[in-house]
Amino acid sequence: MNLVPDGRTGDMAEALRQDAGVSLEHAKTGRSGGRNARRALRTAPVFDMLPALRRGIPTCEVMDEEQIARIDDASMSILEEVGIVFRDEVALADWRAAGADVRGDRVHLDRGLVRQLISTIPSGWTYRARNPAKDLKFGGQNSIFVPMGGAPYIRGLDNERRWATLSDLQMLVKLTQMSPALHSTSHHIIEPMDVKVSHRHLEIAYSSIKYSDKTFMGMATTERNAEDVLDMAAILFGADAMDTTPVITGNANCNSPLLWDEMMLGAIRAYSRRNQPILCSPFALGGANTPASAAPTVAQLNAEALAGLSYTQVIRKGSPAIYGHFLSTVSMRSGAPMAGTPEISLMNFMIGQMARFYGVPWRSSNMLGGSKVFDAQAAYESAMTLNAVLHAGANYIWHSAGWNEGGLQCSVAKFVVDADMCAMGYRMAEGVRWDDFDEAMKAVRDVGPGGHFLGHPHTQANFERGFYMPKLFDNNSIEQWQAEGSVEITGRALEYAKRLLDEYEEPKLDQAVDEALRDYLTRRKREIPAEDALNTSY
Template structure:
């Protein structure tokens, strides 16, 4: 199915066909990291963080604002006083020991299945933006069509491993129905793995039912196909909405990110090490609870990590302490042998400018060197998550591809051939026409498509086009070349029937508001 994106100029079918024949959109396999990790803590410091976290769990406690969770904890042997749960360190470690250290994500296209955990990493786009910067670089409210365009881009960008879920909020649909349309868009426009909405327990259950339609009820009970995210309320609170959604995923054996929402210095101590100790306690309490719900269910040590400007109170991105905390959190997750999630190319800039690039590159390098497994918010994030930028989305994806190449480590496969070329060329020669160069030049060195490396004269002759404009052109081209990976017609009909039934059952009480 060929699609014309809003704001594009129409091109002939022949041009689109030629572009499809030359552009390789095959998804990269899960990244298998081969570089040494950055691990600033020694074993004594790891144990110090662990001991501080266990002290918090045992003596300060974690508030579980959910009657079902409180009863579950009582049955598991925890000390429960009102809504406070005090977790013995031995109980916590016994529970988290049953979390799988690795598993495989299954996509509707088996070629896009992903090994996950240990030294494997995947890149996942940003989600949750209430605004977008569109194909004309206009900041506005998103629609379901805009969300579909981001899912299509996710499908076509090789370094992106998932279509995520609500990359942008579709404001042209009632809030109470959005999770259904968002999930269907993730499934329909890409055959990669995706994320599932956790905005309420019932919404999470709807996602599980839609996954059961797509993959089969028995299949999802034994195969991870979707990822949920549950955010804690730092400091030390898990609420009824998140816990109910967590149960919906864990009961069906689907992985959930257990993610404290950290604003360093605001809802944690103004200390890098102490922030990690509190975050670690919060994450462990939720990870342990997933195993109370279902022993052996996959779960991922998560966090959303930012520091707060002490001048304005605004969250910051790309700061040194964020990198240090990512290094430390990676060490703690490996200490417990649990896969972990981080956030990637975050930017606080209001446009796709130099600030956005520097912040994003700082974070990308840090999370790769920290050894993160689930690298979320890897494309499009800007303005502290308030908007997703079409231009930044495609450039971030190329940055992930470059990070992927770096983290794969050194390729020694043709070392002897290349050394032999030195003897062939000798002093004062050049390698441009050598058979080894002609055979290897396309893959020997990464050649960015979004970055201009021509001379200034050539750049000026071609119109002095800067990266934002180049990226928007690339996004338009990709959307014009997009071909839908068609759903099985019977499953598609069943999904649409389920959505229609649930939309009849769920009151569309929330009025549409185009001025958010």
């Protein structure tokens, strides 16, 4: 039992309501209710998606103007003097037509050409979602959270690690739909290993469209796969709408160091031709495929990202694109990627400054961890990363829920806790609220010395809004915790996930659209060879 300030016993929020002589349920519905009804209402999940985060805190600026210019000059020198390999005949022809210096498969880009090209990338836009209430402002001060992508393994509702399936993917899309701070589904949160490789992109896209009405990501593993997913988006939104409105996001990884390959370049062409945003993301493993130092790593990564971003504008001037990266450092003891390290935070701060220097929105990765289970290591790594990307000012915050085991595994328990952590980060990054300051100061005068604020009208009106109450953290006394079974956070999280799935309501698709999508899947599965060699790169 907890002791509240006026000497009565009971939990503080319950005492607060009792002091006012009215339950929250009564306040909302006009009906009275008992203690159990009030507790159920207080702990009921709220599923309404938060709008895009409008950041209200300063960004962390670790470089001065001279250092920004130094990184810029170093990156431009790489592009001019070393060059970037574009291992794709179509891209090489595109670059020749654009006036680049092409020597074999190596493209040397003049800094003037690069600056001219990236200047046409929009600094922000509005994503259209299937549900118009979930459209999202993006870029500038606006940020969105997106769950993890790409895990072949899942640690499921039974907390056992195994190969992931299509039903697991659908479950995670449903949890995304139910998580207020997650603004989008990923493309494949997990790899559905029970679906043929060459058909996965179709089932993945359909799952995002059917089980969630938020915006979504699309597969970009090959140009043809990207075209398939974009065709499905066109069935949902209309081709004409897509020509003017971002509705889906792709991702293309540069093979660091300094190589863009045929499959990723094809995906860039597919998305840019349709005027849809694509992340141009160097896959940087600091110390392995970049120099073993933070500032030179950023200079190389910056050059790689600029090359990809420039190519989007060669394909279609003014098409939306996002400065991306996947950033990790490598353990010199094991060779394994690490997360949550100090240099990753510093490099995020630097990359944020460079993206703002060029006037383009940027992506970072969130909630990364190397732990094999949902433990203290996973929590520390994830919390370190979350705080860094928020203070760095990232716009597209990917891998925001579920990431474990270096991305090989999605933990359902971690997924729902990460989603709640994103909501906490969201609240922090909004900044300090001042709208009730004068009313709260009046409350100080009303209560005076030695009193308490639990029953004051200002507290009644603001207690749910004033201080975020984590859904899955336990703050009860040890006696109460023991009486309730000594359940640790993994157990609480899995029970919460089951509860969310029980409460899930499918956002119904228009029947004609659904039939058109199913017909498209059937046709493409018939046309695509079951073991298409081009699709084995997942």
